[in-house]
Amino acid sequence: MEVSNADRVVFPKDGITKGDVVAYYEQVAERMLPFIEGRPLSVERFPRGIGGQGFMQKNVPDHAPEDLIGRYTVPKEDGGTTTYPTVSTAEGITFFANLGVITFHVPPARIDDEMHPDWAIWDLDPPPGSLDLVRLAAREMRTVLDGYGIPTLLLTSGSKGYHLRAPLAPSLDFESVAIVARGTAAIASAANEELMTLAFRKADRGDRVFIDWMRNTPRSTSVVPWSLRPKEGAPVATPISWTELDRVSPDQVRMDNVAQRSRKRPWAKARPVDLSGVVEKVEADLATSGIVLEPFDRFRS
16 A cells, blocks of 8 residues: 555654554454454544544545445434444555544444344553553453353453453344343442442542443444554553463553564464353342442543
């Protein structure tokens, strides 16, 4: 691909140029593609680099070539429509990198089955400077999920925390998956009240790790594995194994050292989980434990 303004500095403190970013995405595009293909794409663009104004773009660019970038139109809740881009090739990923995209985001369901998620995601967001806490929270959350027969994969966020992800057999609707995601988060939080919280407001969290289960709702999105993040050092959201949790911090894998992971395939043996029957078990355990969840609208306000 011919890169426009290849010498433009995108990460000022690191001297990383737009040409470097496009080259990075060319390097990892084949690994990213399974997480992007067949899903509506949202992107974070920084046309002048991360030191300038960035923005989230959901609508497909008007000039995007139709033979490279697909279109998927959905109605907005308040009227009108959004036409998302879709990508089915590595070249489509580098096309967006050449537009100044730093980070890629997708929802947990595919276009061809948009009401049945094939991923469940728990985003662990710690207070500042609490790496030991978020590692402990990840282990405790994993233990709870293991108890329901939900093995999890681990992703560095490229920021402060980790994501726990479970590939799903797309048999349940969003509401059912959200019950499992929120219910298990509530059970884990109740068992570790000094460590974890579901409080949406930062002021209510104190020094606890926030378990963000809301990545499992319609139109929600999560960072695509292998995406860069718009932060100093050009950190990468990276799949890691559970044995690496104590060795790899959330922002440790960066564009300048990601090649060291070129042969690592920590998610290679992952298989989709069937959550049939898990919803009822989670609801029963919530009732037995006396855990009452606030209405969702109140929780978000």
